[in-house]
Amino acid sequence: GQQVMQIPQYQHVQEGEDFTTYCNSSTTLSNIQWYKQRPGGHPVFLIQLVKSGEVKKQKRLTFQFGEAKKNSSLHITATQTTDVGTYFCAGLGMGYYGQNFVFGPGTRLSVLP
Amino acid sequence: EAGVAQSPRYKIIEKRQSVAFWCNPISGHATLYWYQQILGQGPKLLIQFQNNGVVDDSQLPKDRFSAERLKGVDSTLKIQPAKLEDSAVYLCASSLPPGPFYTFGSGTRLTVV
Numbered sequence: 001g002q003q004v005m006q007i008p009q010y011q012h013v014q015e016g017e018d019f020t021t022y023c024n025s026s027t028t029l030s031n032i033q034w035y036k037q038r039p040g041g042h043p044v045f046l047i048q049l050v051k052s053g054e055v056k057k058q059k060r061l062t063f064q065f066g067e068a069k070k071n072s073s074l075h076i077t078a079t080q081t082t083d084v085g086t087y088f089c090a091g092l093g094m095g096y097y098g099q100n101f102v103f104g105p106g107t108r109l110s111v112l113p
Numbered sequence: 114e115a116g117v118a119q120s121p122r123y124k125i126i127e128k129r130q131s132v133a134f135w136c137n138p139i140s141g142h143a144t145l146y147w148y149q150q151i152l153g154q155g156p157k158l159l160i161q162f163q164n165n166g167v168v169d170d171s172q173l174p175k176d177r178f179s180a181e182r183l184k185g186v187d188s189t190l191k192i193q194p195a196k197l198e199d200s201a202v203y204l205c206a207s208s209l210p211p212g213p214f215y216t217f218g219s220g221t222r223l224t225v226v
Contacts, residue, residue: 004155031213033213033214035215041219042204042217042218042219042220043156043204043215043217044217045214045215045216048213048214088155088156090155100146100158100161100168100169101158101215102158103155103156103157104155105153105154105155106154106155
């Protein structure tokens with residue numbers, strides 16, 4: 001079945017440094033979503049990408065969908081302590097009965113003040 | 114708009130006991146999902162409902178897990194009997210078909226001892 005991988009598993013940065021997490025799928029995706037989960041919290045939707053090569057920005061966050069629609073990245077510029085959490089990508093795959101998103105294992109970001 | 118409601122928030126049971134979790138999705142959201150999130154991993158889909166019908170339960174361990182959404186609104190997930198490896202956070206999510214994104218509840222943290 002479809003597999004979604006993310007690297008790195010953990011990232012520790014100093015406040016103000018940049019951060020990037022990469023998401024790779026074993027199969028071509030129709031679209032990809034990104035979620036953020038704060039420690040002790042639940043995943044919260046950030047963004048969805050659907051077009052090949054698409055780039056979207058949300059303030060200091062930049063999301064990119066690969067040309068082959070098998071990979072994606074999330075880049076945070078000048079991290080802040082509020083960015084702490086685990087970032088998940090979720091790729092739309094084909095379940096037995098229909099379509100459902102497959103989540104990656106996440107990248108846990110720690111920001112040192 | 115009220116979010117996705119889940120209860121209980123925490124549950125500790127002994128192995129071989131049974132447990133049930135409840136979820137009330139956002140009003141009007143026809144699609145409801147149950148996810149299992151083991152510590153340090155991404156959410157894994159257990160079952161997806163569209164109104165009161167099952168769309169995808171391919172990853173639900175049917176020998177011990179069951180779920181229902183009788184009136185197409187709230188849902189119950191049951192585990193009987195529980196095993197140690199069932200210790201996880203059980204997340205409920207809902208969405209408007211066909212998406213575009215999930216809204217998650219706060220989850221139920223299950224500890225099986």
